[in-house]
Amino acid sequence: MIIIREIIGAELRKRRQDQGRTLREVSGDAKVSLGYLSEVERGQKEASSELLSAICGALATPLSEVLSAAGHQAASQELQLALAGRVQAAHILAA
């Protein structure tokens, strides 16, 4: 199953790290706790829509860019799952 919070969290972490900024800096700018931002980035907590907007604002990144990047990443994962399913089916047929 594709878990959107993991994909969006990884995307947010990547953008923060690309900017050379710390969790402390971005959480301060977004007015969320450092622990919360860290959990969101690791896909362990669902960010509410309002906090996701605040985090994108702190990263000076349009929400649309994060969503589109997440869409591409999800498509890549879906393709991998589909291919893995096809390989498994081929093995069952060949057995």
Next chain:
Amino acid sequence: MIIIREIIGAELRKRRQDQGRTLREVSGDAKVSLGYLSEVERGQKEASSELLSAICGALATPLSEVLSAAGHQAASQELQLALAGRVQAAHILAA
């Protein structure tokens, strides 16, 4: 502020209606309550990642397509907000 749950909810509702299916049918297939699905579609409740996957599964729609469509919609809203801000700034300068 762009509210992602409203954008994703509208996208899910559009896809369900395009398929000519009722809230009852899709909520049954997704194993979520009808009231919950209705609130998600109207942007009144944040769907967890797991339930969003279940709803997409019930709609036979890849999550990646919903995310990408949401990204386009968010970009459109961001552009409208930016243009509205520019018009407002022009009015202030002209006053």
